[in-house]
Amino acid sequence: MSDKRGFDCLRDESITELKTRARLYRHRATGAEVLSLERDDENKVFGITFKTPPYDSTGLPHILEHSVLCGSRKYPVKEPFVEILKGSLQTFLNAFTYPDKTCYPVASQNVKDFYNLIDVYLDAVFYPRITRHIFQQEGWHLELESMDGDFAYKGVVFNEMKGAYSSPERLMSEYSQHTLFPDTPYGIDSGGRPQDIPRLSYEQFIDFHRRYYHPSNARIFFYGDDDPAERLRIIGAYLDEFEARPVDADVPVQQPFDAPRRHVFACPAGESGDSKDMVTVNWLFPEISDQSTVLALAMLSHLLLGMPGSPLRKALIDSGLGEDIIGGGLEDELKQMFFSVGLKGVTAGRTEAVETLIIATLSRLVDEGIDEKTTEATVNTVEFHLRENNTGSFPRGLSLMLRSLTTWLYGKDPIEPLAFEEPLSRVKEALAADARFFESLIADYFLHNSHRTTITLVPEPDYEKTEWDREREELAHRRQRFADDQIREVLNDARSLKEWQSTPDTPEALATIPLLTRSDLDREGKTIPCTVQEKNNATILLHDLLTNGIVYFHAGFDLRTLPSRFLPYLPLFSRAILEMGTEKEDYVTISQRIGRKTGGISPSLFSAPIDETSDMTARFFLGGKVLTSHVRDLLDIVRDCLLTVNLDNPYRFMQIVREEKARLEESIIPGGHQVINTRLHAHFSRSGWFSEQINGVSQLFFLRQLIDRIESDWPSILAVLRDIHKNLINRDALIINLTADEHDLTSCTGIVDEFIESIPSFPAVHHSWNDGTPPLHEALTAPSQINYVGKGANLYDLGYRYHGSIAVITRYLRTSWLWEKIRIQGGAYGAFCLFDRLSGVLSFLSYRDPAIGKTLANFDDTTQFLRTASFDDNEVLKGIIGTIGDIDTYMLPSAKGHVSMIRFLTGITDDKRKKSREEIFATTAEDFRAFADFLDAFKEKAVIKVLGSRDSIERAVEKEGVPSLEFVTVI
Numbered sequence: 001m002s003d004k005r006g007f008d009c010l011r012d013e014s015i016t017e018l019k020t021r022a023r024l025y026r027h028r029a030t031g032a033e034v035l036s037l038e039r040d041d042e043n044k045v046f047g048i049t050f051k052t053p054p055y056d057s058t059g060l061p062h063i064l065e066h067s068v069l070c071g072s073r074k075y076p077v078k079e080p081f082v083e084i085l086k087g088s089l090q091t092f093l094n095a096f097t098y099p100d101k102t103c104y105p106v107a108s109q110n111v112k113d114f115y116n117l118i119d120v121y122l123d124a125v126f127y128p129r130i131t132r133h134i135f136q137q138e139g140w141h142l143e144l145e146s147m148d149g150d151f152a153y154k155g156v157v158f159n160e161m162k163g164a165y166s167s168p169e170r171l172m173s174e175y176s177q178h179t180l181f182p183d184t185p186y187g188i189d190s191g192g193r194p195q196d197i198p199r200l201s202y203e204q205f206i207d208f209h210r211r212y213y214h215p216s217n218a219r220i221f222f223y224g225d226d227d228p229a230e231r232l233r234i235i236g237a238y239l240d241e242f243e244a245r246p247v248d249a250d251v252p253v254q255q256p257f258d259a260p261r262r263h264v265f266a267c268p269a270g271e272s273g274d275s276k277d278m279v280t281v282n283w284l285f286p287e288i289s290d291q292s293t294v295l296a297l298a299m300l301s302h303l304l305l306g307m308p309g310s311p312l313r314k315a316l317i318d319s320g321l322g323e324d325i326i327g328g329g330l331e332d333e334l335k336q337m338f339f340s341v342g343l344k345g346v347t348a349g350r351t352e353a354v355e356t357l358i359i360a361t362l363s364r365l366v367d368e369g370i371d372e373k374t375t376e377a378t379v380n381t382v383e384f385h386l387r388e389n390n391t392g393s394f395p396r397g398l399s400l401m402l403r404s405l406t407t408w409l410y411g412k413d414p415i416e417p418l419a420f421e422e423p424l425s426r427v428k429e430a431l432a433a434d435a436r437f438f439e440s441l442i443a444d445y446f447l448h449n450s451h452r453t454t455i456t457l458v459p460e461p462d463y464e465k466t467e468w469d470r471e472r473e474e475l476a477h478r479r480q481r482f483a484d485d486q487i488r489e490v491l492n493d494a495r496s497l498k499e500w501q502s503t504p505d506t507p508e509a510l511a512t513i514p515l516l517t518r519s520d521l522d523r524e525g526k527t528i529p530c531t532v533q534e535k536n537n538a539t540i541l542l543h544d545l546l547t548n549g550i551v552y553f554h555a556g557f558d559l560r561t562l563p564s565r566f567l568p569y570l571p572l573f574s575r576a577i578l579e580m581g582t583e584k585e586d587y588v589t590i591s592q593r594i595g596r597k598t599g600g601i602s603p604s605l606f607s608a609p610i611d612e613t614s615d616m617t618a619r620f621f622l623g624g625k626v627l628t629s630h631v632r633d634l635l636d637i638v639r640d641c642l643l644t645v646n647l648d649n650p651y652r653f654m655q656i657v658r659e660e661k662a663r664l665e666e667s668i669i670p671g672g673h674q675v676i677n678t679r680l681h682a683h684f685s686r687s688g689w690f691s692e693q694i695n696g697v698s699q700l701f702f703l704r705q706l707i708d709r710i711e712s713d714w715p716s717i718l719a720v721l722r723d724i725h726k727n728l729i730n731r732d733a734l735i736i737n738l739t740a741d742e743h744d745l746t747s748c749t750g751i752v753d754e755f756i757e758s759i760p761s762f763p764a765v766h767h768s769w770n771d772g773t774p775p776l777h778e779a780l781t782a783p784s785q786i787n788y789v790g791k792g793a794n795l796y797d798l799g800y801r802y803h804g805s806i807a808v809i810t811r812y813l814r815t816s817w818l819w820e821k822i823r824i825q826g827g828a829y830g831a832f833c834l835f836d837r838l839s840g841v842l843s844f845l846s847y848r849d850p851a852i853g854k855t856l857a858n859f860d861d862t863t864q865f866l867r868t869a870s871f872d873d874n875e876v877l878k879g880i881i882g883t884i885g886d887i888d889t890y891m892l893p894s895a896k897g898h899v900s901m902i903r904f905l906t907g908i909t910d911d912k913r914k915k916s917r918e919e920i921f922a923t924t925a926e927d928f929r930a931f932a933d934f935l936d937a938f939k940e941k942a943v944i945k946v947l948g949s950r951d952s953i954e955r956a957v958e959k960e961g962v963p964s965l966e967f968v969t970v971i
Helices: 060-067 080-088 111-126 130-136 155-162 168-180 201-214 226-237 293-307 312-320 349-369 372-389 396-410 420-431 437-447 463-481 486-502 564-579 587-597 626-642 650-668 670-679 685-696 697-712 714-730 741-746 749-758 805-815 817-824 853-869 873-887 893-907 910-921 925-941 952-961
Strands: 007-015 022-025 032-037 044-051 090-093 101-108 141-145 151-152 218-224 261-268 277-284 324-331 338-346 452-460 531-535 538-544 548-559 601-609 616-626 733-742 778-781 788-794 829-836 841-847 944-949 966-969
Touching: 007 032, 022 749, 032 168, 032 396, 032 548, 044 111, 044 396, 044 817, 060 101, 060 130, 060 155, 060 201, 080 090, 080 111, 080 486, 080 873, 090 111, 090 226, 090 548, 101 151, 101 293, 101 372, 101 396, 111 141, 111 587, 130 201, 130 531, 141 452, 141 486, 151 155, 151 463, 168 261, 168 277, 168 324, 168 338, 168 452, 168 841, 218 396, 226 349, 261 372, 261 853, 277 324, 277 349, 293 312, 293 324, 293 338, 293 437, 312 324, 312 349, 324 396, 324 650, 338 349, 349 437, 372 420, 372 587, 372 616, 420 437, 420 714, 452 841, 486 944, 531 685, 538 741, 538 749, 538 893, 548 893, 564 587, 564 601, 564 616, 564 626, 564 685, 564 714, 601 626, 601 685, 601 788, 601 893, 601 910, 616 626, 616 685, 616 893, 616 952, 626 741, 650 670, 650 697, 670 685, 670 697, 670 778, 670 841, 685 697, 697 714, 714 873, 733 741, 733 749, 733 893, 741 749, 778 952, 788 853, 788 925, 805 817, 805 841, 805 873, 805 910, 805 925, 817 829, 817 853, 873 910, 910 944, 944 952, 952 966
Parallel strands: 032 218, 261 452, 538 733, 778 944, 778 966
Antiparallel strands: 007 022, 022 032, 044 101, 044 218, 090 101, 141 151, 277 338, 277 452, 324 338, 531 538, 548 616, 548 733, 601 616, 788 841, 788 944, 829 841
């Protein structure tokens, strides 16, 4: 079938289970393929993907991903990505570098905005400026301050990857993949190894774009409720400018190993000296085209690892060989799938024991068979998630795009992996015909598969110092080899780059960026239906929303009924409720029951100040989702766990503690900005202090001490857990949150009433919490090659009163001043300015930052920027549009019900939200300048937190004018 727009329609069919019409086109002139999905979903998605297999680890695909978004033919500004980010209603705007592809997706609920975003992205990928300055800024360059100064490497991707290579978990993931694919591009780091990035030349960079960024190598994707004909017109206008050409971008199939292989690598070690090994065992699977087999292997991965009682997970945790599971199970986004699993926190020399245990467990499952209830739980859970299609804040269309690429990128059908009914039916039929179906998969893909690697990651105490010394030595050698005229050229290049970076875009260039108008915005905003009821001393919130036959449920208990000494135990207690078993069922049986009867149950902890009060709210939630016909099953499980939990199991509790400790340690380096922000907030509100106790460094220190106490004094810990249980599970301190359509809400009323009546009732008494705070100015040390810097204070304490304009101002600072000074000029990966309306805390943060002193100075210079910058009407309008986009972000029904409950608990009424929205729309340049007055006081009163290596922080204190900091060893 041909089309006058220059496309041939290759496929036209309905995907019934997604309520979607799918049409696949090929552009006649170039061969570019376009997958157009039409669905009644206002969160529209576009993406263009190129096959970009790397040929070395210089990070070429990654650096190019950053760089093409730095100006183009139609949009000749330095950062069109940032300019549209400032003033767009986008619900997603980013780019991804994979081991074999680079994706450029956008999403928006507003069709005008959506098409604006598409045009900017298409012009960027096909006609980028990618000048030498852009290459130096985003990739790498030699920094030099004076003729007699030292060389230094600088660049956004260079520093981003320094941060990535400081994370042992990230290293293990890379090594597991690389060793399975030694003969293909998958054996190379497409993101870039820090020591290899400075070997990349500008000429290679330009050639890579010329080679791969062509329509003949493109996969183009549309999804949503916009006009399908307009999609072809937009993309055709670009594609028609090109002609077809051959592009060699295929990834070869990795030939299988004759025998398993073992590898040992080094990783950073902490200052404490108690770092332990990590071990993974990894299998590469042959190329698989049958979607029922793909789905079956995904189910098998969930069966083995996805539930607390999954047999392989349980065997590894029960062994005591390590602290927590590592490895993601099935990886299905590359040409060949692979499977990775292992343990972190392994004593040196126990690699073979871990490997033996994994093989023995898989062999036992084949020999003895898999528990039928585990299989039933797995199939039900996977099917529920397929039908629910709940992608959280990630756009549904983007999830479908990435799924389609698992076949499309390799010359296969892109629609087949989207339709799940037929593969699901085939798997169910196979299970019905052969009770040992999953056992056969284990035998075929694991036990009889010699393509296996075992990786040991060994902490090296001098790892970070060795890397620093290697880099300094390399830079010194470079400098020694350079003649004076070459050094002068480096100095001039560095100065030229800074001059270019600090030169603002012209008004004419900025005017090319498409911008919405005020008339494109919703002045009123959206509300979420919420009915409040009081029954049997409990509060019930009902949200009448279309959920396609699913009921979303939360039971929340008031944590203020507990003394402060109990609070550090709460993350453990919340997991214990579901993972310790009950009086009648062990935790394996409970996890099977949850999987068989529901779409999942999970615990969470929440706290926040209550708006315009000195009080706070803090809750323990147990949330679940279920088909309407199984609401009673869900509430029976929740009730059994809440009322009859078996807390007296020190061995199982110790496993949970070790897992929590390992997970917190794992999060420190990749999430360093969040660590220091949590630490900052602890100084300024009881809610912030509480969050630090349960999520922050304080929690990590508590867990380390608790491990010894479990072994020496279990009765006292059990007494605390029982006291928490006795005081917390109280109907008089209970809130129930239900989200479903009106009919389903009505149908489950009696069941919910029975559940409430089953909860004990007694007067709820609030305790005063002792909110002692950490030291004011801190250096949190960890084995990182890069830093995270934060500065924060409570603006309400400094006299500020909330006004909606602050949301516009802080957002603008993130996307302009801080982006320019800390990311573009400073080389950090990111910078943030965040304001918490409820607590009044303003925090400045940097992410993967090579600097400390300069970053703190830039935070302080924000005051001068606000006073002297020219905020014309368009700049202010951009800030308003972007802020409204953040507020009106797309939410699925489950998220709407949860957000409405949080607003209820924190006192954010629809009237307050309306007033704030009006203030946002009324924001002027004068609001920006007036805010500078509060930042004057902020500079003097703010608390400083830095996370990084001890050496780098000490150098900053000694040489960069950083205030004296109190050192705290975190890892």
